[in-house]
Amino acid sequence: MNTQSTLHASVPVKSLLNNDNALYRKRSKINKVMLTLSSITLVFGLFWLFWIILTLLLKGGASLSFTLFTEITPGPGDSGGLANAILGSVLMSAVGTIIGTPIGIMAGTYLAEYGSRGWLAPATRFLNDVLLSAPSIIIGLFIYSLYVSNVGHYSGWAGALALSILVIPVVVRTTDNMLLLVPNSLREAAAALGCPKWRIVTMICYRAARSGIITGILLAVARIMGETAPLLFTALSNQFMSWNMNAPMANLPVVIYQYAASPFKDWNELAWAGATLITLLVLGLNILARSLFRK
Known part of the structure; x- marks a missing residue:
């Protein structure tokens, strides 16, 4: 355990965060996919919310x-x-x-x-x-x-x-x-x-x-x-x-x-x-x- 910790500690962090690292590329792709899906669901929910509010203001705001x-x-x-x-x-x-x-x-x-x-x-x-x-x-x-x-x-x-x-x-x-x-x-x-x-x-x-x-x-x-x-x-x-x-x-x-x-x-x-x-x-x-x- 101490030998592995020493080896990991001796590896620079910047060398792990690059496209040459297969694990980094995999996690980066998953992160982009999840961020995209989250953004789509956020926009989808806000779209209906604003549509409801806009409909109420247009039809009920005048009254x-x-x-x-x-x-x-x-x-x-x-x-x-x-x-x-x-x-x-x-x-x-x-x-x-x-x-x-x-x-x-x-x-x-x-x-x-x-x-x-x-x-x-x-x-x-x-x-x-x-x-x-x-x-x-x-x-x-x-x-x-x-x-x-x-x-x-x-x-x-x-x-x-x-x-x-x-x-x-x-x-x-x-x-x-x-x-x-x-x-x-x-x-x-x-x-x-x-x-x-x-x-x-x-x-x-x-x-x-x-x-x-x-x-x-x-x-x-x-x-x-x-x-x-x-x-x-x-x-x-x-x-x-x-x-x-x-x-x-x-x-x-x-x-x-x-x-x-x-x-x-x-x-x-x-x-x-x-x-x-x-x-x-x-x-x-x-x-x-x-x-x-x-x-």
């Missing part, structure tokens, strides 16, 4: 006006906006985030800080991954059977509960991963100074993983803003401006679904405008999340 945020959804042939749908989406998304975020952070904290032993943490991670990939319509049916069918009516609370269940697995996964990235040396140094475990988690680990946890919350909000299926079975919709969370509530995804399938041109234009608005909002939240994660 993005001040009245879109000030007037409620109109009847056929009338002018109007999406103010009630925007309000409903904001309210239900905010309540869903408020309900789901603390649960997700606490569950992720347990997995990362207290679940190093035993079977509970691995089982929870597995179930969380299942919930993370579960179709959102199943969540809507679950809340319908658990809440809507018992109270006898659709409501904004039911929609917020469905959205909160979609928030939880995203926040759990992000919190767990970010806390695991915090060096153990920080925990050990605090423990050596007599700091209790709960204070180590809240004052050191949370601060070190703050940007990553916030990123997970923003990604969860971006996900629930465009969910339609859960709200069809829980909040349904409402043609009027309403702050009552205990009644059917308008929301952008369901309004877009209804108006896009209608035969009325003005409703189709509002559907394109709503789709453009949601896409720009989700895109902005993802960019913000990525920016925070880089820091």
